Amino acid sequence: MKCSECTSCRFVEYSSGVNRYYCEDQRAAAAVNAGARLICRTQRHSKEIAVKNAPRWCPRKYDK
Numbered sequence: 001m002k003c004s005e006c007t008s009c010r011f012v013e014y015s016s017g018v019n020r021y022y023c024e025d026q027r028a029a030a031a032v033n034a035g036a037r038l039i040c041r042t043q044r045h046s047k048e049i050a051v052k053n054a055p056r057w058c059p060r061k062y063d064k
């Protein structure tokens with residue numbers, strides 16, 4: 001599973017220019033706070049996702 005291809009991956013633009021990607025999978029959302037759902041921060045003014053695949057805690061990791 002790759003966050004960049006996952007329907008639960010949400011991009012959020014911040015005025016600081018450092019944007020963030022969050023995981024919106026129900027299992028991640030139910031278990032933890034917003035900081036813990038953070039997949040990555042981007043480079044300033046970038047929309048490029050900064051992870052190759054998914055974080056270790058990805059709730060879909062073992063889904064078939």
Ligand code: SF4
Pocket residue numbers: 001002003004006007008009010022023024025028039053054055057058059060061
């Ligand atoms: S962490 Fe897993 S479930 Fe969440 S967006 Fe990334 S690939 Fe999807």
